[in-house]
Amino acid sequence: MNFPILSTLIFLPLISSFFIFLSKEKKNNYSAIYISLFSSIATLTLSLFLWYSLDINTPEFQFIEEKSWINNFIKFKLGVDGISILFIVLTAFITPICIISCVNSIKLRLKEFLIAILILETFMIGVFCSLDLVIFYLFFEAGLIPMFLIIGVWGGPRRVYSAFKFFLFTLLGSVLMLAAIIVIYWLTGTTDITEIYEIKIPKDYQNLLWLAFLSSFAVKMPMWPVHTWLPDAHVEAPTAGSVILAAILLKMAGYGFLRFSIPMFPLASEFFTPLIYILSIIAIIYTSLVALMQDDMKKLIAYSSVAHMGYVTLGIFTLTKQGIEGSIYQMISHGLISAALFLCVGVVYDRLHSRMISTYGGLVNYLPKYSFLFLVFALAALGLPGTSGFLGEFLILTGAFQKNYLAAMLGTFGVVLGAAYMLWLTKRIIFGVTNNSEIKKLNDVNKSEIAMLASLAFFVIFFGFFPAPLMETFSVSVNSLIDNYQSALNAN
Amino acid sequence: MIFNLNILFPEIFLSLSIFIILMLGVFIKKSFNIIFNLTSLIIITTIVIILSNSNNEVKIFLDSFTRDAFSNYFKILILVSSFFVLNSSKTFIMDNKLDKFEYPIIILLSILGMFFMVSANDLILFYLGLELQSLSLYILASIDRDNLRSTESGIKYFVLSALSSGLLLYGCSLLYGFTGSTNFDLIADQLYKDNKGAVFAMVFILVGLAFKVSAVPFHMWTPDVYEGAPTSITSYFAVVPKVAGLALLIKFMFIPFSNILLEWQTIIIFLSIASMILGAVAAMVQKNLKRLLAYSSIGHIGYALAGVATGVISGYQSAITYISIYVIMNIGAFSCLYLLKKDGQYKENISDLSGISKKHPILAISLLIILFSLAGVPPLGGFFAKFYVFASVLEQKMYPLAIIGLLTTVMSAFYYLKIIKTVYFDDSVISFESTKNKSAQFSVLVSCVILVTFFLYPSIFNNFVTSLFVN
Numbered sequence: 001m002n003f004p005i006l007s008t009l010i011f012l013p014l015i016s017s018f019f020i021f022l023s024k025e026k027k028n029n030y031s032a033i034y035i036s037l038f039s040s041i042a043t044l045t046l047s048l049f050l051w052y053s054l055d056i057n058t059p060e061f062q063f064i065e066e067k068s069w070i071n072n073f074i075k076f077k078l079g080v081d082g083i084s085i086l087f088i089v090l091t092a093f094i095t096p097i098c099i100i101s102c103v104n105s106i107k108l109r110l111k112e113f114l115i116a117i118l119i120l121e122t123f124m125i126g127v128f129c130s131l132d133l134v135i136f137y138l139f140f141e142a143g144l145i146p147m148f149l150i151i152g153v154w155g156g157p158r159r160v161y162s163a164f165k166f167f168l169f170t171l172l173g174s175v176l177m178l179a180a181i182i183v184i185y186w187l188t189g190t191t192d193i194t195e196i197y198e199i200k201i202p203k204d205y206q207n208l209l210w211l212a213f214l215s216s217f218a219v220k221m222p223m224w225p226v227h228t229w230l231p232d233a234h235v236e237a238p239t240a241g242s243v244i245l246a247a248i249l250l251k252m253a254g255y256g257f258l259r260f261s262i263p264m265f266p267l268a269s270e271f272f273t274p275l276i277y278i279l280s281i282i283a284i285i286y287t288s289l290v291a292l293m294q295d296d297m298k299k300l301i302a303y304s305s306v307a308h309m310g311y312v313t314l315g316i317f318t319l320t321k322q323g324i325e326g327s328i329y330q331m332i333s334h335g336l337i338s339a340a341l342f343l344c345v346g347v348v349y350d351r352l353h354s355r356m357i358s359t360y361g362g363l364v365n366y367l368p369k370y371s372f373l374f375l376v377f378a379l380a381a382l383g384l385p386g387t388s389g390f391l392g393e394f395l396i397l398t399g400a401f402q403k404n405y406l407a408a409m410l411g412t413f414g415v416v417l418g419a420a421y422m423l424w425l426t427k428r429i430i431f432g433v434t435n436n437s438e439i440k441k442l443n444d445v446n447k448s449e450i451a452m453l454a455s456l457a458f459f460v461i462f463f464g465f466f467p468a469p470l471m472e473t474f475s476v477s478v479n480s481l482i483d484n485y486q487s488a489l490n491a492n
Numbered sequence: 493m494i495f496n497l498n499i500l501f502p503e504i505f506l507s508l509s510i511f512i513i514l515m516l517g518v519f520i521k522k523s524f525n526i527i528f529n530l531t532s533l534i535i536i537t538t539i540v541i542i543l544s545n546s547n548n549e550v551k552i553f554l555d556s557f558t559r560d561a562f563s564n565y566f567k568i569l570i571l572v573s574s575f576f577v578l579n580s581s582k583t584f585i586m587d588n589k590l591d592k593f594e595y596p597i598i599i600l601l602s603i604l605g606m607f608f609m610v611s612a613n614d615l616i617l618f619y620l621g622l623e624l625q626s627l628s629l630y631i632l633a634s635i636d637r638d639n640l641r642s643t644e645s646g647i648k649y650f651v652l653s654a655l656s657s658g659l660l661l662y663g664c665s666l667l668y669g670f671t672g673s674t675n676f677d678l679i680a681d682q683l684y685k686d687n688k689g690a691v692f693a694m695v696f697i698l699v700g701l702a703f704k705v706s707a708v709p710f711h712m713w714t715p716d717v718y719e720g721a722p723t724s725i726t727s728y729f730a731v732v733p734k735v736a737g738l739a740l741l742i743k744f745m746f747i748p749f750s751n752i753l754l755e756w757q758t759i760i761i762f763l764s765i766a767s768m769i770l771g772a773v774a775a776m777v778q779k780n781l782k783r784l785l786a787y788s789s790i791g792h793i794g795y796a797l798a799g800v801a802t803g804v805i806s807g808y809q810s811a812i813t814y815i816s817i818y819v820i821m822n823i824g825a826f827s828c829l830y831l832l833k834k835d836g837q838y839k840e841n842i843s844d845l846s847g848i849s850k851k852h853p854i855l856a857i858s859l860l861i862i863l864f865s866l867a868g869v870p871p872l873g874g875f876f877a878k879f880y881v882f883a884s885v886l887e888q889k890m891y892p893l894a895i896i897g898l899l900t901t902v903m904s905a906f907y908y909l910k911i912i913k914t915v916y917f918d919d920s921v922i923s924f925e926s927t928k929n930k931s932a933q934f935s936v937l938v939s940c941v942i943l944v945t946f947f948l949y950p951s952i953f954n955n956f957v958t959s960l961f962v963n
Contacts, residue, residue, distance in 0.1 A: 070876075071951040112853075134879075138870040138947065145864055148909070152917045153849075160917050164909060171869075171905055175898035178879075182886045182894075 004065050006078040009046050009088070010126045013039055013095075017118035020111060029110045033103055036114040040096040040121065047092040047125075051085050056473050059480030061131060061194060070134070074191050077131040082477035083328060086470060087128040087248075087255055090335045094247045095121045097452045098240040101343055104448065105239050105350050106154060113154060117240065120146040124248050128255060133181040133191040136260075140216075140252060141174055147241070147249065155236040162229075162236035169229040173219030180212035184264075197263050197484070203492070210268035213261050220253035223313060224283040227306045234302035235355070239346030242298065246305050246338035251331045254312045258324070262316070263481060266488035269317065276317040277407045283310030284414035291421040297345045297355050300425055301338065304381060307418060308334045314411055315396030319485060323399020324478050325471065330392025332470060333380070333463060337389055340377040340456040344370070347449055351442050357425065362434035367444045371430045373453045380460045382422040383415055388463035496552045499559050502541045502567065503607050509534045510600050517593035524591040528582065531596035535575045535603075542567055547959075555675055556614035562960045565812070566610040566739040573731045573819045574603055580827040580935035581724030583927070584838065588722055590636060598635075599728065602628035606736035610743070615664045615674040618740070622660070622704070626653050629733065633721045645720025652713045653703065660700025666693035667748075679748040691755050697744065698759055705737035707797060708766035711790050715774075718786035723838060726782055727826030730789050731819050738793075738815050741800055742808045746961075753803045760801040765896050767794030772903035776910075781840050784907065785825060788866060791904050792818050798897050799881040802888045805961045810880040812960065813953040817877035817946075824862040824939025830932040831855055833925050842911055847920030855924075856915050858936045865943045867908040868901050873946035880954075 016039030023031045054062055061079035069076040080088065098117055106113050123146070126139035144167055152163035185191050188199045201209065219226045230250075234242050262269045284307050291303035308330065315327030347370060348363075349355055364371040380387035383394075393415060400408035434440065445453065463470060497504065513530050517523045542564055549560035578599060585591050605628060608621025630653065634646020668674050670689040671682035683690050703710040718726045741760075749756050771791020778784040796818065799811030831852075832839040839845075849856035865874035878901065885894045927933075946952075 069950065071954050138875075141870045141875075145860075145869060148912075149860075149916060152913060160913055163917070164906070164913070167909060168902060168906060172899075172902045175901055176895075179882065179886065179891075179894055179898055182879075182883045185883070186887050 005046065005050060006063050006065055006080065006129050009043060009050065009092075010078070010122055010129060012043050012046070013118040013125075014122040015039075017115045017122075020115050020118070023111070029114075032111045032114050033099070036099050036118055037096060039118065040092070040099055043121065043125075044089075044092040044096060047085075047089045050080065051089055051473070054080065054082070054085055054473075056082050057476055059477045064131070074134050074185075075132055076135060077192055077194075078129045078135075079131045079194075080129060082474040083258060084128045084255065086328065086332055086473060087251055088125055090251070090332055091121060091124045091128065091248050094243060094335065094339055097339065097343070097456070098243050100448050100452055101243065101346060102238070102240040104446075105346055109153065113150070113238075113240075116146040116150050117244070120150070120244060124244075124252070127252050131193055133184065133193060133196075133260070136256075137174070137178055137181055140220075140256075141171070143249065143252075144170055147245065150241040150244075151233055151237045154238040154241065157236075158232070159236040162232040165229045166233040169219050169226065170216075173216040173226070176212040177216035180209045184209060193260065193264070200488070200491075201264060203267055206265040206268035207271060210261060210265040210272060213256070213265075214272075217253035217256045217261070218279075220256075221250060221309050221313065222253075222306060223279050223309070224286060224306070227283070227287065230306060231299045231302040234305075234342075235296060235298045239342060239349065242342040242346075243339045246301075246342055247335040250305065250309060251335060254309070254316065254327065254331050257313070257316050258328070258481065262319070262485060266485045267492055269319070269485070270489060273317050273319070273403075276313055277404060280310045280314035280317075281407055281410045281414075283307060284314070284411055285417065288414055288417035288421060292417070292424065295357050297357055297425070297429070298342070299355075300357075300421060301341045301345065304418065304421065305334070305338055307414060308338070308381075310414070311393055311396050311411065314407065315392075315399055318396070318399035318403045319482065320399040320402050321478060321482055322395045322402070324481065325474065326392050326395025326397075326399055328474050328478070329388070329467065329470060330396060333388035333392050333460070336456050336460050336463075337377055337380045337387075340373075340453060340460070341381060343449075343452055343456070344374045344377060347445060347453075348442075352436075352438060357428050359436055360429045360439065361432040361436065362430075363439065364430050365434065366439055366442055369450065370445045373445070373450075373457055374430055375426060376457050376460065377453075378422045378426045380464070382419040386461065386464045388460050388467075390464060391467050499545075499550050499552055500557070502538050502545065503604065503611075505541060506534065506538055506600065506604050506607065509537075510597060510604065513600075514597055517597065523593045524595070527593040528578075528596050531600060532575060532579060534600065535571050535578075539568055539571050539575075542571075551613060554614075555677060556617050557608075557611050558613040559611060560960075562739075562743070563611040565956060565960055566735060567607055569735050569816060569819065570603060570606050570610075570732055573735065573823060574599060574728070576823045576935050576938070577724075577728050577731055577826070580823065580830060580932040581727060582931055583929040584722070584724045584830045584932075587833070587836065587838070588636070588724075590722055590724065592635070595632075595635060598628045598631050602632070603732070606732070609736050610739045613676045613747070615668065615676075615679075619661060619664060622700075622740075623657065625733065625736065626657060626704075629653075629729070632725050632728065633717055635725060636722050639722075641720040642722060645717040648720075649713050649717045656700045656703035656710065659696050663693045663696025663698075663700065666690075666696065676743075676747045680750055683748065683751045687752075691752060694749055694752060694756060695759065698756070701737060701741050701744070702763055705734055705741065705793050705797075706790055707763040707793050708770045708790060711767070711770070714790060715783050715786040718789075719780055719783045723782065723826065723829050723840065726785075727822070727829075730785060730826065731822050734789070734793065735815055735819060738796055738800070738811065741797075742811065745800060745803065746808065757801055757803045760797055761890070761893055764794050764797035764801050765893065767791060767797060768897055768900040769794075772900040772907075775904065775907045778907070779842055781829060781842055781845075781911075784842065784911075785822070788904070788907075789818075789822065791900065792866075794900075795878060795881050795897060798885055798893055801893065802884050802890065804884070804888060806887065807881075807884040808961065809954070809957040810884040812957045813880050814877045816953050816957075817873050820939050820942050821862055821866050821874055824858070824936050824943070825866065827932045827935035827939065828855065828859055828862065830929055831924065831927055831936070833927050833929075834922055835925075839922075839924070842914055844922060845911065845914045846918040846922075847915070848924070849916045850920045851923040855936075858940050859915055860912055861940045861943055862936075863908040863912055867905040869905070871947040873943035876946060876950045
């Protein structure tokens with residue numbers, strides 16, 4: 001195919017953000033809103049077309065675009081396979097929802113906010129498309145700039161602290177990955193990952209390089225003990241920022257493990273599996289317990305994100321078909337559910353300007369539609385069968401039981417804790433007694449909010465009953481990932 | 493002889509022009525504007541002359557003067573950066589009553605000195621060029637002679653720089669004594685590892701050069717001079733002499749000291765690490781933008797020195813690329829300072845930038861781009877500068893240097909973020925005059941456009957830089 005569909009996908013939001021920049025500042029910023037909506041929906045359509053035309057029966061990268069970039073030795077190489085396409089579609093799906101949500105909630109400097117969101121979308125899609133380590137790093141890091149501004153300019157009272165913490169934590173993790181990327185280049189003579197997959201990286205180097213990549217992914221994921229930036233960033237970020245952060249930015253690290261750590265360093269991945277198990281289990285149990293104690297809704301959901309990401313790392317490093325498939329499924333489903341939960345918090349926050357759980361109570365009597373939708377997502381977050389949250393956790397635990405009983409047992413215990421904090425949150429917000437008289441005056445969700453939440457709810461339930469569209473897409477790629485991993489282990 | 497003159501033509505043209513405009517300045521009253529425009533014209537003409545000259549390596553005057561791709565590249569870099577520095581600062585010069593006709597002439601003189609520095613293939617010519625440059629810089633630092641701080645910084649710079657020149661001269665004489673020649677090529681032939689005296693001489697020369705590029709621990713003058721001197725002079729100090737100094741460091745390492753590379757390398761690694769760490773740590777607590785940029789430039793020299801420290805050609809190339817991108821970023825950063833005008837006063841405190849994103853969105857976004865680029869965040873130009881340096885450092889397996897460098901990048905990101913925080917997150921306090929300073933705006937625009945679009949063609953400098961070391 002000659003048409004550079006991936007470059008179009010990446011740079012469409014960037015170009016439209018430039019048009020927004022040029023557009024005249026008017027009272028309601030209609031032109032900016034329409035341009036951004038139009039471009040994000042065009043991106044979504046294009047990504048769906050890409051998904052449709054992707055051949056899912058081969059693990060090969062498709063729609064490859066290659067251009068010489070730095071002195072002919074680093075190429076600008078893009079491509080997608082069954083795993084990355086889902087993340088691209090997820091990104092393209094979440095972005096228009098963010099744009100709709102911020103029209104209601106962002107009062108100041110909406111135009112700049114839309115520019116930041118669209119530039120961020122460019123970088124996020126770029127991360128999932130890149131087939132070259134340097135390009136990947138470029139997009140991975142570049143996303144920090146718009147996110148830093150989104151938290152810092154439009155955030156809550158402690159936004160400066162949170163934005164700095166977010167930026168510096170992530171940068172600190174990533175510079176080591178940059179060093180590792182350069183070392184890989186000098187070892188193999190290329191940064192093109194399809195070529196690196198073929199060349200075996202020497203065993204003595206693998207462990208150190210793997211750790212360097214881990215330092216970046218662990219911060220981004222975030223894994224215990226470097227997760228502390230996430231609750232702060234989530235709490236202070238505006239709703240749309242939280243949504244993007246939870247739904248997409250956190251998935252970059254999981255994707256990074258699948259795309260880089262495991263195929264490039266199979267021996268090190270095997271070697272460090274116990275470490276990942278320990279960190280994942282701590283993340284699941286410890287952050288679930290912390291989530292139980294929160295009195296801030298956003299913080300609670302942020303901690304639950306850390307716990308859910310703990311399942312993802314656990315599943316990826318079981319290195320079984322079920323575990324990895326479950327992890328990808330969990331990432332997609334968490335992308336939908338956490339986005340929805342943060343939107344739900346945003347809906348009530350826009351009305352009462354409080355994130356405290358104690359402010360609310362008995363919402364079901366006054367906001368029935370909202371309560372119904374919230375309940376759907378809360379149940380999905382705790383992994384109720386019939387929602388997408390269940391399948392991911394189920395598959396991960398199935399994979400874990402094949403490798404390590406203890407880890408699997410503790411992981412299963414985490415599911416109970418997950419149910420505990422989610423149900424308790426629901427009980428305190430949706431049910432219970434209404435102490436706050438202002439709640440009685442609240443309006444129920446309006447049309448645009450229903451549109452956002454209902455579309456998310458539809459997919460959460462749809463993928464809960466009918467996982468085939470997702471499973472089939474990445475199944476072949478995951479098989480080949482595991483085959484390559486096994487053959488690398490056997491060759492050693 | 494005629495052939496030789498042809499090779500020296502850029503220098504001859506430059507010196508003759510300096511004499512002519514000096515005379516013009518003396519005889520015409522209120523001549524600043526004319527002289528200033530003539531200076532710009534002379535700079536452009538010199539660029540054209542150098543470009544039309546061939547890049548083949550020729551050595552003339554008993555092999556004491558070299559013209560090759562290396563010196564030509566640096567001459568053009570010096571001229572282009574001087575052009576932008578001068579033109580962006582014109583309004584500032586007028587507003588601060590610095591519009592003496594000597595100002596551009598002295599700048600041209602220092603450029604002439606740097607020309608001889610980068611072309612020198614002989615200790616004597618090298619020292620003469622260095623002194624011509626330094627003397628011009630002493631005058632420039634104290635050009636605002638009625639201002640106490642400017643005078644103070646001029647004296648401070650003079651005393652310290654004279655000391656370092658003395659050390660450097662002492663090193664040169666030692667080197668002559670131990671090798672029997674002042675010619676770089678002959679020194680290179682005579683110099684061996686066991687020549688302890690020559691190593692001694694090398695240390696003295698290195699101290700002198702480190703002072704000129706303000707590498708730690710010879711950086712003490714930088715913050716005071718940067719803060720004390722008028723901003724237009726500071727921006728010149730921050731950009732142009734650094735380029736010439738780095739060119740000399742590379743040249744010394746490449747030709748005369750190539751046989752005692754290991755001793756030389758150890759010292760440069762130390763200078764590099766010390767500069768990176770001090771630049772990052774000391775800048776965190778600064779409140780004055782010029783002072784902050786001084787510490788930031790110390791840090792940046794540390795990264796460029798890391799490229800030099802590798803001791804291989806690819807490392808030198810990365811250092812040259814680094815300094816080229818550094819020049820672009822710093823011209824942009826200083827041009828932003830010219831736009832911070834309020835009631836006829838130019839503001840230079842970080843707190844004055846508070847919340848300017850609300851009233852001056854374009855200026856704010858330019859600062860955002862330049863500062864993130866200085867911090868080395870992709871996809872901006874500054875990232876590629878660091879990328880090339882660390883690529884060559886890691887190629888030589890100098891892991892500690894690379895790791896320290898990368899960690900200081902994170903530390904230095906903190907103070908750049910602090911400025912961005914002031915610009916974007918804080919509440920608006922003052923609004924600046926909408927200035928008609930077109931030339932400064934143009935410099936900011938050029939710098940931002942280059943930094944933002946750099947990722948489209950990141951090997952733009954590499955193509956030039958690879959051709960510099962063909963011999």
